[in-house]
Amino acid sequence: MTADEAATAPAILRVDQLEKRFGGNRAVDGATFDVARGSITGLIGPNGAGKTTCFNCIAGALRPDGGRVVFDGRDVTGLPPYRVTALGMTRTFQIPQELGAMSVLENLMLAGLDQAGERLWESWFRPWRVAKQERDLAARAHELLALVDLEHLAYELAANLSGGQRKLLELARALMPRPTMVLLDEPSAGVNPTLAVKLADHIRDVRDELGVTFLLIAHDMDVVERLCETVVVMASGRVLTEGTPAEVFANTEVQDAYLGSQYR
Amino acid sequence: MNPILEAPTLITWVGSVNWTVGFLTTVGIFAIVALALNLQWGYTGVFNFGVVAFFMVGAYTSSLLTLEPASEFEDYAFGLEWPIPVGWAAGALAAGVLALLVGLPTLRLRRDFLAIATIGVATILRSVVNSTEGLANRGAGLNGIPRFLDGLADGADYRWVMLGIVLVMLAFSYLVLQAATASPWGRVLRGIRDNEDTAMAAGKHTTVFRMQSFVLGGMMMGLAGAIFAHRQGAISPTGFSDLFGTFLVWTMLIVGGSGNNRGAVLGALAVGFFWFGTPLIQEDLPDFLGTRVFQLRELAIGALIIIFLLLRPGGLLEEQPRVSRFVPKPGRRPAVATAGHEEGGP
Numbered sequence: 131m132t133a134d135e136a137a138t139a140p141a142i143l144r145v146d147q148l149e150k151r152f153g154g155n156r157a158v159d160g161a162t163f164d165v166a167r168g169s170i171t172g173l174i175g176p177n178g179a180g181k182t183t184c185f186n187c188i189a190g191a192l193r194p195d196g197g198r199v200v201f202d203g204r205d206v207t208g209l210p211p212y213r214v215t216a217l218g219m220t221r222t223f224q225i226p227q228e229l230g231a232m233s234v235l236e237n238l239m240l241a242g243l244d245q246a247g248e249r250l251w252e253s254w255f256r257p258w259r260v261a262k263q264e265r266d267l268a269a270r271a272h273e274l275l276a277l278v279d280l281e282h283l284a285y286e287l288a289a290n291l292s293g294g295q296r297k298l299l300e301l302a303r304a305l306m307p308r309p310t311m312v313l314l315d316e317p318s319a320g321v322n323p324t325l326a327v328k329l330a331d332h333i334r335d336v337r338d339e340l341g342v343t344f345l346l347i348a349h350d351m352d353v354v355e356r357l358c359e360t361v362v363v364m365a366s367g368r369v370l371t372e373g374t375p376a377e378v379f380a381n382t383e384v385q386d387a388y389l390g391s392q393y394r
Numbered sequence: 395m396n397p398i399l400e401a402p403t404l405i406t407w408v409g410s411v412n413w414t415v416g417f418l419t420t421v422g423i424f425a426i427v428a429l430a431l432n433l434q435w436g437y438t439g440v441f442n443f444g445v446v447a448f449f450m451v452g453a454y455t456s457s458l459l460t461l462e463p464a465s466e467f468e469d470y471a472f473g474l475e476w477p478i479p480v481g482w483a484a485g486a487l488a489a490g491v492l493a494l495l496v497g498l499p500t501l502r503l504r505r506d507f508l509a510i511a512t513i514g515v516a517t518i519l520r521s522v523v524n525s526t527e528g529l530a531n532r533g534a535g536l537n538g539i540p541r542f543l544d545g546l547a548d549g550a551d552y553r554w555v556m557l558g559i560v561l562v563m564l565a566f567s568y569l570v571l572q573a574a575t576a577s578p579w580g581r582v583l584r585g586i587r588d589n590e591d592t593a594m595a596a597g598k599h600t601t602v603f604r605m606q607s608f609v610l611g612g613m614m615m616g617l618a619g620a621i622f623a624h625r626q627g628a629i630s631p632t633g634f635s636d637l638f639g640t641f642l643v644w645t646m647l648i649v650g651g652s653g654n655n656r657g658a659v660l661g662a663l664a665v666g667f668f669w670f671g672t673p674l675i676q677e678d679l680p681d682f683l684g685t686r687v688f689q690l691r692e693l694a695i696g697a698l699i700i701i702f703l704l705l706r707p708g709g710l711l712e713e714q715p716r717v718s719r720f721v722p723k724p725g726r727r728p729a730v731a732t733a734g735h736e737e738g739g740p
């Protein structure tokens with residue numbers, strides 16, 4: 131899929147008048163935007179704009195106070211996270227949330243959907259079936275670890291990873307259940323620059339080959355420019371504007387709100 | 395029957411054999427409870443401070459179903475003379491139902507709610523038994539609870555049969571729990587324990603898994619209680635104290651190694667030896683200690699918990715990084731991350 135096709139494809143995600151308040155603080159205040167199927171869309175905005183809160187409401191980690199979220203033609207507003215994941219949308223956390231007492235490999239294997247071995251009776255009475263599924267899961271996990279350059283740490287405890295490596299583990303975990311859409315919260319923050327470039331290429335490859343849609347929050351404008359066909363700009367809980375990276379960076383309102391003198 | 399009462403005979407060979415058999419039988423029952431608590435706390439992070447309640451429900455249920463009908467001097471329900479294994483199964487089931495009832499309103503909420511609820515359950519249960527007419531003979535307790543496989547040996551030799559039964563049931567519990575926890579199911583539990591948000595983002599209905607773990611653990615505690623009742627032959631509400639049935643089990647788990655099933659069994663053995671062994675040396679201690687040995691061992695148990703939590707929080711046998719037994723082992727375990735490897739890669 132090319133960038134042009136992506137821009138005209140029907141929306142896979144529609145966020146409509148989304149609201150989330152923390153006490154008197156309107157963290158998300160009527161945000162409305164669409165994400166085209168098969169696109170890589172950027173979500174940018176100054177610190178505290180409500181980007182992460184928006185993600186949490188879309189992915190079900192927080193229950194929105196108002197508005198609607200429609201994913202793949204289904205109203206998912208207020209669904210719990212595991213339902214949203216099962217419907218094909220996964221997410222990463224801005225602050226990595228790895229399972230420290232488990233190996234990196236099993237951190238990924240946990241994320242496989244519909245595992246027979248997660249049902250007690252199958253773990254007792256059908257171990258051969260569980261064993262087969264575990265082999266497949268492990269193979270898939272190793273593939274993803276190779277993708278994010280963590281293969282050499284497969285059997286390391288996740289707690290022993292560096293900050294950047296944890297970010298990579300987040301990305302791999304989000305891809306593990308073969309989602310149709312992934313929400314990435316600052317995927318390359320803390321990752322070394324060389325790897326960040328490779329990672330951006332990988333994300334594009336995953337989109338090109340599997341048609342996975344990405345919505346990603348980023349502060350690094352180079353990443354946004356290189357990767358995203360469309361950018362949604364948030365400020366104070368609202369969508370300020372949308373457009374191609376070039377259009378958005380040229381917008382004076384955006385420059386005032388966020389980019390400052392850097393792009394003026 | 396109680397190993398403490400047998401202590402004075404320990405000076406003879408027969409005495410020490412008898413003490414050891416009784417001791418291992420008791421510890422075997424405790425080990426089942428420690429395994430069950432390990433499932434709830436060690437694997438799932440579910441804080442159960444009412445262990446003795448589930449144990450007690452198992453004990454009373456099995457007793458009431460297998461006893462003869464109440465005589466004119468007694469006052470209890472049922473007395474159905476069911477076969478003992480059926481009583482055990484019913485005891486486990488009843489404890490599972492209790493876990494369900496306690497868990498349903500609390501397991502969805504923050505973790506502390508369940509902790510608070512479980513603390514109350516044991517107290518309520520004891521007072522229900524004590525005060526309800528026609529239920530379980532109130533404070534006088536139940537007597538003449540039948541022995542299992544009584545025909546196999548008579549008199550004092552029955553202790554060997556009882557030890558065999560307990561060891562078989564311990565092996566059964568261990569295998570059941572080991573198969574469950576060393577599987578993707580156990581991996582989800584550990585995921586929930588370490589970070590519930592991650593487990594949910596990974597598509598797991600965490601409340602359901604926590605409930606399964608809590609109920610299965612409760613059933614195991616009930617089973618252990620049922621075995622205990624038929625071994626003792628007589629039970630009463632005062633016998634099921636929080637110190638005996640909850641606190642001691644927690645100590646066993648923490649000392650043995652929370653999150654490790656073999657650790658739970660080892661902890662039961664080690665702490666059990668300390669707990670049931672101290673009265674034996676009472677005579678040899680200086681008077682001011684000897685007379686206070688029962689209070690002192692309670693203090694010592696408290697100290698033991700603190701020492702382990704501070705100095706060896708993983709316990710004697712620590713949790714393993716590999717959860718599922720189906721996960722392929724590394725051909726060559728890369729011990730440390732090689733620096734600069736990040737950019738390279740295959």
Ligand SMILES: Nc1ncnc2c1ncn2[C@@H]1O[C@H](COP(=O)(O)OP(=O)(O)OP(=O)(O)O)[C@@H](O)[C@H]1O
Binds near residue numbers: 152157178184
């Ligand atoms: N759990 C919470 N409780 C209270 N306030 C919160 C919570 N989460 C976020 N906020 C507030 O909501 C607002 C939006 O926060 P959010 O994390 O969504 O911003 P962001 O755009 O992701 O910022 P950043 O770029 O720094 O990650 C901020 O004012 C923040 O302080």
Ligand SMILES: [Mg+2]
Binds near residue numbers: 181182183224
């Ligand atoms: Mg954020």
